[in-house]
Amino acid sequence: MRGPVLDEDLLAGVRDVSPLMLGIAPFSLVAGIAAVDAGLGLAEAVGMSVIVFAGASQLAALELLGENAPLAVVVGTAAVINLRMLMYSASIAPHFADYGRRLRAGLAYLLTDQAYALSVAEFDENPERSRWRYYLGAAASLWIVWQIGTVAGVVLGAGVPDAWGLTFAVPLVFLALLVPAMKDRPTTVAGVAGGAVAVAAVGLPLNLGLLAGALCGIAAGLVTEVTAS
DSSP: OHHHHHHHHHHHHHHHHGGGHHHHHHHHHHHHHHHHHTTOOHHHHHHHHHHHOOHHHHHHHHHHHHTTOOHHHHHHHHHHHTTHHHHHHHHHGGGGTTSOHHHHHHHHHTOOHHHHHHHHHHHHHOTTSOHHHHHHHHHHHHHHHHHHHHHHHHHHGGGSOGGGOGGGHHHHHHHHHHHHHOOSHHHHHHHHHHHHHHHHTTTSGGGHHHHHHHHHHHHHHHHHHHHHO
8 A cells, every 4th residue: 555655656756856956957958068168078077977966066166166276265165155955954964864875865965955845845745745756756857857958068069059048047946946935924034134145245255144044044034033922
């Protein structure tokens, strides 16, 4: 009896993440094109995409590589941008606490902004979901589309006209996650404060503005929730 339900959970993850692919596909194309602009070949670009699997840090790292920045700066920048994954993993970890270490390691590799946001929201609304299967359905779908898009971007390279405006898809992907999550005053304050700080701190080195925005958003949301209770 449980088997079909688990399959439904997996497919539910695939279904729920599907609308976001409209933004992820061009985002991955941009990453592939950026790899070409930085002088990477197909194997190098795909290898980076598979190992890193993080759009924002990939774009930042590729930009630095194109500017011949020191490797330590490239790696440090990518690591700082991905520090938000520590917050995501700490938040989602309790949902996976009953699973084995190997399974949790595999799920951790697939962690992205989109997979996290969708899964946490679904787990709260439908506690009966098979959590790892739902998460896998969403996260693995994102991984597949990202890799295909990266390859396409490398192959097409500079042949993609600027008029397509593919880079505009990058902020849209995150806005599609942010707006539905702003369900009450604390989450709305967190989103607005985090976004404002991130924009104001855009000039910080190593893209620290993103981390500063995340931390300020969390702090503002917590203060609002505490003062309202």
